[in-house]
Amino acid sequence: MSCRQCEIAQRNPLSGLYSATCDSCKARAIANGTDLYDAKRAGEMTPRYREALEKVFGDRWQKGHEMVKKWASNQKGTT
Numbered sequence: 001m002s003c004r005q006c007e008i009a010q011r012n013p014l015s016g017l018y019s020a021t022c023d024s025c026k027a028r029a030i031a032n033g034t035d036l037y038d039a040k041r042a043g044e045m046t047p048r049y050r051e052a053l054e055k056v057f058g059d060r061w062q063k064g065h066e067m068v069k070k071w072a073s074n075q076k077g078t079t
């Protein structure tokens with residue numbers, strides 16, 4: 001992915017290392033958080049999840065959402 005922390009996380013999804021300047025890391029943090037968990041359980045994009053995306057990615061929240069989904073599927077079966 002886009003930084004060293006992301007590379008480590010690809011091999012070890014539980015690494016918990018994030019770079020503050022990397023969009024992919026921010027998406028990964030959301031993918032690991034309760035907002036996405038709740039949205040998945042609800043089967044839809046909850047206002048809180050949408051808010052979390054907008055807080056981090058602003059106008060690019062949809063792109064952020066795509067990255068979050070990628071990380072979430074990457075982690076499937078490993079947790």
Ligand SMILES: [Zn+2]
Pocket residue numbers: 001002003004005006019022023024025026
């Ligand atoms: Zn990163």
